[in-house]
Amino acid sequence: MLGRRLDLIEKARAIGQSVAGPNAGAVDKDGRFPAESIAALKDAKLLSAFVPTKYGGEGCSVGDLLSICHALGQHCSASAMVFAMHQIQVACAVRHAGSSAYFADYQRELVKQQWLLASATSEAGIGGDARSSSCAVEQSGQSLALTKNATTISYGAHADGILATARRNPDAPASDQVLVALHKKDYALERTSNWDTLGMRGTCSNGFLLKAKGTMDQVLPLPYGDISAHTMLPVSHLTWAALWLGIATDAVSRARSFIRTEARKKPGSVPAGAVRLAEVVNMLQLMKANVVACAEHYQAIADQPEALTAIGVAIELNNLKAGTSQMALQVVHHAMLICGIHGYKNDTKFSVGRHLRDLHSTVLMVNNDRLFGITASLLLVHKEDTTL
Amino acid sequence: MTEDIRAIIKEHGRLAVDVKTLKDDADLYAAGLTSHASVNLMLALESKFDVEFPERMLKRKSFESVAAIHAAIAELLKEKG
Numbered sequence: 001m002l003g004r005r006l007d008l009i010e011k012a013r014a015i016g017q018s019v020a021g022p023n024a025g026a027v028d029k030d031g032r033f034p035a036e037s038i039a040a041l042k043d044a045k046l047l048s049a050f051v052p053t054k055y056g057g058e059g060c061s062v063g064d065l066l067s068i069c070h071a072l073g074q075h076c077s078a079s080a081m082v083f084a085m086h087q088i089q090v091a092c093a094v095r096h097a098g099s100s101a102y103f104a105d106y107q108r109e110l111v112k113q114q115w116l117l118a119s120a121t122s123e124a125g126i127g128g129d130a131r132s133s134s135c136a137v138e139q140s141g142q143s144l145a146l147t148k149n150a151t152t153i154s155y156g157a158h159a160d161g162i163l164a165t166a167r168r169n170p171d172a173p174a175s176d177q178v179l180v181a182l183h184k185k186d187y188a189l190e191r192t193s194n195w196d197t198l199g200m201r202g203t204c205s206n207g208f209l210l211k212a213k214g215t216m217d218q219v220l221p222l223p224y225g226d227i228s229a230h231t232m233l234p235v236s237h238l239t240w241a242a243l244w245l246g247i248a249t250d251a252v253s254r255a256r257s258f259i260r261t262e263a264r265k266k267p268g269s270v271p272a273g274a275v276r277l278a279e280v281v282n283m284l285q286l287m288k289a290n291v292v293a294c295a296e297h298y299q300a301i302a303d304q305p306e307a308l309t310a311i312g313v314a315i316e317l318n319n320l321k322a323g324t325s326q327m328a329l330q331v332v333h334h335a336m337l338i339c340g341i342h343g344y345k346n347d348t349k350f351s352v353g354r355h356l357r358d359l360h361s362t363v364l365m366v367n368n369d370r371l372f373g374i375t376a377s378l379l380l381v382h383k384e385d386t387t388l
Numbered sequence: 389m390t391e392d393i394r395a396i397i398k399e400h401g402r403l404a405v406d407v408k409t410l411k412d413d414a415d416l417y418a419a420g421l422t423s424h425a426s427v428n429l430m431l432a433l434e435s436k437f438d439v440e441f442p443e444r445m446l447k448r449k450s451f452e453s454v455a456a457i458h459a460a461i462a463e464l465l466k467e468k469g
């Protein structure tokens with residue numbers, strides 16, 4: 001298994017089964033924040049699992065986080081996505097704290113308070129290009145002010161803090177960005193758009209006008225371009241892929257139990273959908289192998305800044321995100337065909353409609369066309385890996 | 389060679405500032421170089437100096453300044469003989 005911390009993964013699995021799963025239907029239907037799951041994850045101290053033990057955390061690995069995302073994804077997509085997005089922010093703060101006393105304290109407090117951290121990278125007028133900002137940090141002495149018209153901040157209204165990207169200063173070009181860790185007390189959020197969506201409804205990803213004040217030590221020391229390449233992008237694509245795999249895995253599990261029920265009705269004959277199930281299990285295996293391989297590669301080079309910025313790594317991680325999102329959708333589509341009308345209905349134990357709706361977000365959150373566009377341009381100079 | 393490199397950066401780097409105002413060791417990414425623009429920069433450099441960047445050079449650091457680009461090209465030209 002990718003994750004080694006079976007104690008943590010077991011806790012997540014139990015929360016998935018007893019809390020997240022039973023509430024997943026209501027969270028989706030009402031488009032409400034999965035408050036029970038997040039409270040349970042806080043109680044289990046899982047929100048600070050990635051914080052090093054010297055600050056009181058569990059010091060778990062990225063691989064452990066992926067196993068947890070995968071476990072949660074099998075029960076409630078929104079809970080898993082909230083957990084994933086939170087851990088992406090934690091990973092940036094932990095891995096890029098440098099020698100900052102402020103961020104050492106930040107990690108200690110994160111453990112004590114079990115803060116839930118949200119992300120404001122997307123911005124009005126910029127679309128999904130996380131490597132460009134129009135808003136800027138305005139410094140005066142040691143104080144800073146930041147106003148960002150953020151088009152989507154998942155669980156923004158429920159978070160204890162937000163990590164926001166911005167230009168380094170009002171004169172900096174759009175790509176010269178920093179990442180600022182803001183506390184709830186530092187900012188006011190004015191809701192600018194609703195979140196009434198096809199799926200991932202419980203992430204409550206409304207748009208907000210973020211108006212913040214703080215101090216300059218809340219700016220992570222490393223330029224955001226490096227934070228993005230070393231941590232934000234890899235951990236995003238890895239955690240997302242792991243939880244999407246979790247959603248697809250649950251859909252396949254429903255299809256498998258449907259086939260088994262059919263088989264029991266007529267012992268001796270193989271049900272019509274059984275061959276399709278075999279195909280789907282094959283796809284699931286490919287997806288899983290891809291997640292594991294990319295995670296192991298990332299973990300092997302995670303502390304080598306130069307290796308992390310290699311073009312080949314960017315292509316591998318973009319492919320993981322784009323490939324897993326497309327394949328997960330196909331898998332659930334097949335699961336629905338296998339379960340037939342029972343899968344299409346919303347109120348049977350074979351329903352996979354929610355899975356399908358949730359997974360349609362995967363190709364948009366950082367649009368696959370954008371990612372393929374980036375890869376296409378990188379391929380103008382990249383050479384294929386000819387080794388095995 | 390530095391002048392040629394600077395001319396190519398000016399044409400393809402899409403920097404937010406005039407490359408003339410930057411020192412040889414100034415950070416091009418801080419000056420607005422994006423990964424998309426850096427690909428165009430690489431292609432233009434390959435064409436101008438008739439070299440091909442090997443995989444080991446395809447990372448952020450190789451293109452972070454005029455001096456870094458100069459060092460990379462010099463190394464490739466030396467290998468070519």
Ligand SMILES: Cc1cc2nc3c(=O)[nH]c(=O)nc-3n(C[C@H](O)[C@H](O)[C@H](O)COP(=O)(O)OP(=O)(O)OC[C@H]3O[C@@H](n4cnc5c(N)ncnc54)[C@H](O)[C@@H]3O)c2cc1C
Pocket residue numbers: 085118119120121122123126127128129152153154155200203205361364365366367369370371373374
């Ligand atoms: C469930 C969910 C949760 C999210 N949570 C957050 C969050 O917490 N914080 C946050 O900051 N953001 C969040 N986002 C937003 C997300 O990261 C992207 O900003 C957003 O999905 C991009 O939306 P877009 O379609 O407007 O933008 P774009 O990616 O700009 O796409 C716009 C259109 O242009 C096309 N396009 C764009 N670029 C290219 C290209 N290079 N080549 C070809 N076509 C292109 C696309 O096909 C698309 O139709 C979330 C999104 C989702 C779905």
